[in-house]
Amino acid sequence: MNEPPKEPVKYVETTLHLPYHYVAGDYRAVQLRAFKDKKIIGSRCSKTGKVFIPPILNSPESFAPAEEFVEVADRGVVTTFCVVNIPVIGRSLEIPYVAASVALDGADISIFALIQECKAEDVRMGMRVEAVWKPDGERQGSHEDILHFRPTGEPDAPQEFYINRL
């Protein structure tokens, strides 16, 4: 223990442990609770009427309050996406898989979503997708309540439908 190191010390390892206990915030808490009922909640800007997901206190764009909660659909359109070919630590997904931005029907900005139940090369901008929820009784009120999104098979949306909601 008291022996000096035989090799020159080139680095030291210092492990950080920083625990956190987050407050979700009243706005996001509304959204999380609604996941239990398979509902997706956003909030509407009092000035422009734009709907944000997740619900937020104010519109970053107009700076006006966005305090009115509104339900949006659990389906929407792929606005942009990427094919992931690198495994991510802590995620046991089979690669390649698709991470996409999805504009839910009724929302003015998109959310990040995992696309499954189709081949990566089949995913495209404008593709209609829907949420696949955990079964009843298993939803905890967390983002994991939505397992992933999958294609609905409906016709693709035209570009003008989603171009301002990327």
Next chain:
Amino acid sequence: MTKLRNVAIVGFAQLPIVARDEHRMSSEMLYPAVREALAQVGVERDAIDYQISASTDYMDGRPFGFVSALDVMGSWPPRQDLHLEMDGTFAAYYAWIRMQADECDTAIVCGHGKTSEGEPDRVLGLQLDPYYQAALGLDATSTAALQASAYMARTGATDADLAAIAARNRSAGTKNPDAQVREAASAAGLQMSPWAVEPLRRGYVPPIGESATCLVLAAEGKAEKLCDKPVWIHGVDHRTEMQTLGARDLSRSASARFAAGKACAMAGIAGASAVDLAELHATNPAAELILCEALGLDPKAAKPAINPSGGAICGDPIMSTGLIRLGEVFRQLSGRAKDRAVAGAKKAIAHGTQGHALQHNIVWVLGSERRWS
């Protein structure tokens, strides 16, 4: 002293300091502070040229958490922005510099952070060097205690002296609705409280607290239109010292002394004792005594009044604590200090600090009249 551009504080909003806001994220706490500050000066966001926020992602535990502050600062359409991983008082200094360079006329300066969501002692420990000091598990309360011990050994100050300072702050804090600790406490009572880290007792240090703050700065020409009683910046200077605790005399604050000397020279006053009140960013009584010595203030004298707000001992929302000192001086010199007003106050000092054991210090001199004509 070269003639500089007159810049004033024209608005200040602060959420009352609380132990933990269970209902709002950091950015959600900041939004009402920004709205209130803008309402005070009667403008919309597009009247502000420049914005700067002060926060640390390690405190919130959210990578790029400072970016979410952009959403609540009225950042659209785009304007100049800066983020500083330091107390908001240093952010105010950056804004002042930009105004001196004629790059903007108006600015908002925000401090925010959910101190309660992480463990501030662990987070602040990371400011120390990772090989020797941080690896010991040193935290900010412990390094403050080392400093207090060094001061007491050099000067002979006693536990009772520390208790008296804490009690004076606690008494003042009863009149500050934004303070977190608002119950008065006697020196004798505080001396009975257990050690936080010897020689600092729990009654001498603030509890964990959080807030959000927004200060509005404006240059001459704009300032008078935004505020009936602008509070003008007469002088400012900041100095830093070595990070290694053993490499400096912890019992003194050389950087605070230098900064005060330079700021007073810029302000055209003989010394800090020439002002009517001083708000010192001291999170324990020994730090306050060290700062008083460095600035040439008598901690027992009636003038200048020290910490009429109750000081940082009555509330320490990290990243905002120093900015609140500036905000308190604004309230005092613009007739907004209500029950805690220092009668007839015309000039004041606002001090801020960053780092362990008063490593980095900024001293502002402010007045109710313009500095340069």
